Amino acid sequence: MTARFHIPTLSIVGVGLLGGSIALACRQRGLADRILGCDRPEVLTRARERGMLDDATTDSCSAMTQASFAVFCTPVDTLPDVVGGCAFACRPGTLLTDVGSTKAEIARRLVNRLPPGVSFVGSHPLAGSEKAGPDHARADLFEGKLVVITPAGDPPAAVSTVSAFWQALGARVETMSPEQHDEALAMTSHLPHLVASVLAGVLPLEWKHLTATGFRDTTRLASGSPELWRAIFQCNQPALLTAAAEFRAHFDRFLDALAQGDGERLRLLLEQSKYVRDSL
Amino acid sequence: MTARFHIPTLSIVGVGLLGGSIALACRQRGLADRILGCDRPEVLTRARERGMLDDATTDSCSAMTQASFAVFCTPVDTLPDVVGGCAFACRPGTLLTDVGSTKAEIARRLVNRLPPGVSFVGSHPLAGSEKAGPDHARADLFEGKLVVITPAGDPPAAVSTVSAFWQALGARVETMSPEQHDEALAMTSHLPHLVASVLAGVLPLEWKHLTATGFRDTTRLASGSPELWRAIFQCNQPALLTAAAEFRAHFDRFLDALAQGDGERLRLLLEQSKYVRDSL
Numbered sequence: 001m002t003a004r005f006h007i008p009t010l011s012i013v014g015v016g017l018l019g020g021s022i023a024l025a026c027r028q029r030g031l032a033d034r035i036l037g038c039d040r041p042e043v044l045t046r047a048r049e050r051g052m053l054d055d056a057t058t059d060s061c062s063a064m065t066q067a068s069f070a071v072f073c074t075p076v077d078t079l080p081d082v083v084g085g086c087a088f089a090c091r092p093g094t095l096l097t098d099v100g101s102t103k104a105e106i107a108r109r110l111v112n113r114l115p116p117g118v119s120f121v122g123s124h125p126l127a128g129s130e131k132a133g134p135d136h137a138r139a140d141l142f143e144g145k146l147v148v149i150t151p152a153g154d155p156p157a158a159v160s161t162v163s164a165f166w167q168a169l170g171a172r173v174e175t176m177s178p179e180q181h182d183e184a185l186a187m188t189s190h191l192p193h194l195v196a197s198v199l200a201g202v203l204p205l206e207w208k209h210l211t212a213t214g215f216r217d218t219t220r221l222a223s224g225s226p227e228l229w230r231a232i233f234q235c236n237q238p239a240l241l242t243a244a245a246e247f248r249a250h251f252d253r254f255l256d257a258l259a260q261g262d263g264e265r266l267r268l269l270l271e272q273s274k275y276v277r278d279s280l
Numbered sequence: 281m282t283a284r285f286h287i288p289t290l291s292i293v294g295v296g297l298l299g300g301s302i303a304l305a306c307r308q309r310g311l312a313d314r315i316l317g318c319d320r321p322e323v324l325t326r327a328r329e330r331g332m333l334d335d336a337t338t339d340s341c342s343a344m345t346q347a348s349f350a351v352f353c354t355p356v357d358t359l360p361d362v363v364g365g366c367a368f369a370c371r372p373g374t375l376l377t378d379v380g381s382t383k384a385e386i387a388r389r390l391v392n393r394l395p396p397g398v399s400f401v402g403s404h405p406l407a408g409s410e411k412a413g414p415d416h417a418r419a420d421l422f423e424g425k426l427v428v429i430t431p432a433g434d435p436p437a438a439v440s441t442v443s444a445f446w447q448a449l450g451a452r453v454e455t456m457s458p459e460q461h462d463e464a465l466a467m468t469s470h471l472p473h474l475v476a477s478v479l480a481g482v483l484p485l486e487w488k489h490l491t492a493t494g495f496r497d498t499t500r501l502a503s504g505s506p507e508l509w510r511a512i513f514q515c516n517q518p519a520l521l522t523a524a525a526e527f528r529a530h531f532d533r534f535l536d537a538l539a540q541g542d543g544e545r546l547r548l549l550l551e552q553s554k555y556v557r558d559s560l
Contacts, residue, residue, distance in 0.1 A: 126492040146489065174489075187483060188490045192498040195479055198531045199472060201553040202523075208560055209426065209454075211468045212406040215560070217497045218472040222557040226550035230543055237538060243482075244535055248528075251478045255524055258517055263510055270506035273481040277502040280488055280495070 005168035007032040011063040013082065014073035015039045015047040017129060018099045020137025022071055023052035025169045028139040038063040047134045064089040069097075069165065071123075076100040077231035080109035083120060092117030097162045099125055101189065102235040103178035107152040119158035122150040122178060124185070125171060132225055143170035148185075150178040186239035191247055193229055194240070196221035285448035287312040291347035293340050293362065295319045295327040297409060298379045299353035300417025303332035305449045308419040318343040327414045344369040349445065351403075352378040357511035360389035363400060372397030377442045379405055381469065382515040383458035387432040399438040402430040402458060404465070405451060412505055423450035428465075430458040466519035471527055473509055474520070476501035 010032035012019045019037070026032045037044055037053040044056040057063050064070060064086045074082050079100055087096065096118065100106055103122045110120055127145040129136060147166040151159045163173045176184075200222035203211070233240055257265040290312040292299045299317070306312045317324055317333040324336040337343050344350060344366045354362050359380055367376065376398065380386055383402045390400055407425040409416060427446040431439045443453045456464075480502035483491070513520055537545040 126490065128492075145492070148490070184487045184490045188487055188495050189492065191482075192479060192495045194534060195475055195531075196498050196557075197550055197553040198527060198534055199475055200557040201549065202471075202526045202530045203467060203556050205556065205559070207464045207468055208556070210406065210428070210464045211560055212408075212425070214501050215468050215472045217500050218476050219553075219557050219560075220497050221494050222550075222553045224554070226547050226554055229550055230547040233538055233546060234541065234543055237541070241535065241539060244531075244538075246482045247478060248531065250482045251475075251524075251528065254474060254478055255521065258513055258524075259521060261514065261517070263514055266513060267506050267510040269481065270477055270502075270509055273477040273499075273502045274504070274506055276483050276485065276488070277476075277480040277499050279485070280491055280499075 005031055005164045007165075008068045009034045009036060009066050011036045011038060011067035011070040012073060013038045013060050013063060013070065013086075015043055015052065016073060016133050017131060017136050018125065018127075018141070019071065019073035020047055020050070020052055020134035021127075021139065021141035022073070022099075022169070023047070024050075024137055024139035025142060027052065029168060029170075031165075031168050032069075036063055036066055043134060050134060050137070052134065052137070060086040061089040064094070065091075067094055069095050069161075072096065072098040072100075074098075075228055075231045076102045076106060076235045080106050080113070083110060084113035087114050087118055087120075090115065090118045094118050095158055095161055096120040097123045097165070099123060100235075101185065101232045103148075103150040103181045105235045107150065107178045119154050121154045121158050121162040122152070122181075123162060123166065124148045124150070124181065125166065126189075127171075132228075140170070142166065145171050147171040147173050148181050149173050149175045150181045151175060152178055182236050182239045183242075186236055186243040187246075190232060190236055190240045191243040193221045193224065194233070194244060195247065197229075285311055285444045287445075288348045289314045289316060289346050291316045291318060291343040291350040292353060293318045293343060293350065293366075294353035295323055295332065296353060296413050297411060297416050298405065298407075298421070299351065300327055300330070300332055300414035301407075301419065301421035302351055302353070302379075302449070303327070304330075304417055304419035305422060307332065309448060309450075311445075311448050312349075316343055316346055323414060330414060330417070332414065332417070340366040341369040344374070345371070347374055349441075350374065350376050352376065352380075354378075355508055355511045356380040356382045356386060356515045360386050360393070363390060364393035367394050367398055367400075370395065370398045374398050375438055375441055376400040377403045377445070379403060381465065381512045383428075383430040383461045385515045387430070387458045399434050401434045401438050401442040402432070402461075403442060403446065404428045404430070404461065405446070406469075407451075412508075420450070422446065425451050427451040427453050428461050429453050429455045430461045431455060432458055462516050462519045463522075466516055466523040467526075470512060470516055470520045471523040473501045473504065474513070474524060475527065477509075 200219040
């Protein structure tokens with residue numbers, strides 16, 4: 001869809017890295033007449049200093065009363081309550097979306113919590129950073145990135161509008177069910193974070209000067225917010241446990257070949273992994 | 281040590297990423313009167329095209345006859361036989377070193393294989409890349425990087441000279457025993473490579489478009505040469521198995537907290553890992 005996308009009042013709840021980048025991208029592309037941010041006062045001050053917002057409020061209900069389109073950029077575990085707690089204030093026809101890294105639990109917990117005429121269509125932009133806060137927001141964060149849209153019985157027009165929103169920000173979109181999303185992202189995003197954290201956690205501090213770029217790249221994700229990632233892990237617990245079990249079984253295949261001195265099997269395992277990695 | 285370091289004839293056996301970078305760095309800094317490369321003909325051709333070498337030979341014994349200082353940049357598993365097989369050709373006083381990622385087995389297998397007056401002092405520059413070959417060599421590869429020197433009963437003057445060599449290339453040096461090196465590097469380098477390979481290996485190919493920078497960074501090492509890393513893993517088998525067991529036990533701590541829904545414990549584990557990662 002290449003049609004011009006236009007929003008009278010865009011409300012962004014949570015003006016950190018992702019919410020702030022949405023604001024900057026919408027500004028740069030002229031997609032909204034007015035951008036209203038909702039967050040804690042100190043975050044709003046910083047977001048206004050960076051020119052992201054036309055107006056600011058600490059009250060999510062007030063942000064909804066004024067919104068024609070709203071994006072929730074808050075932690076996944078509290079997101080259903082945040083949305084459910086203010087959606088009653090929306091005018092009919094208001095469209096809600098989010099940027100959460102897990103989708104099925106959010107969809108489940110929002111069932112029957114939205115007023116008539118208000119739709120919530122989940123989104124997950126595969127963009128971001130281990131850095132947080134409006135200071136790291138960038139207008140080009142979504143350019144060329146994939147955004148997964150996860151309809152759960154929403155009207156097709158609402159799904160199309162949310163897709164058009166992300167495309168207007170320069171992203172590509174793909175649609176799948178919340179459950180398919182969570183299964184795939186457990187493997188492609190949540191498991192790497194878990195693995196990076198475990199690896200960082202076993203490093204004795206007296207050896208840290210013996211790390212080079214290899215250790216640093218492999219553990220970069222471990223610098224992410226513990227509270228955000230605890231929430232993501234817990235909201236996607238079943239799928240992450242399944243992905244972790246697959247990792248553990250494959251880890252044991254490598255260790256078994258190593259323990260048995262089976263160099264040929266070890267080389268084949270390394271070859272297969274290189275093939276996958278080189279194809280990304 | 282800041283004294284001027286000078287080599288009449290530097291022989292480099294294996295002119296790939298590391299050997300080629302040593303050649304380029306010595307050229308740029310004027311550290312050798314003559315640089316002699318030893319490798320397969322096609323690698324030597326490419327190295328000469330990049331202006332790395334004054335002379336080239338495919339015969340490591342010839343390279344030793346002419347050398348005053350020699351660096352072996354060959355896979356760790358065959359390195360002791362390569363060194364042992366040509367060291368007899370060295371003149372007394374010739375100093376040998378290497379760039380291998382494992383040290384104890386090399387030191388052990390070189391015992392009683394060097395002629396009188398010839399010393400081998402192991403080195404491991406913590407620099408490199410998943411890329412291989414002389415095309416990726418860079419004169420600044422070692423600048424500011426750490427090189428671990430692993431004396432094993434060598435004359436102190438030989439250890440000092442090898443240290444001075446790396447410092448002359450812009451590196452910092454630290455001395456430890458081959459065994460201490462292998463224990464630490466199993467954790468800081470070999471385990472990350474193993475973990476990256478396992479993670480790449482469990483990704484279903486149909487989900488690869490759902491990976492973002494997190495998955496890519498965490499698995500970057502998996503693009504390394506399977507044959508080189510098979511050799512490294514096998515030459516450091518006991519220490520790598522120990523490091524892998526620590527990783528596995530810590531992985532299970534995370535999974536246990538996740539499976540039990542113990543968010544507070546999960547957050548503390550993530551906090552501790554973030555603390556370590558942020559301190560690098």
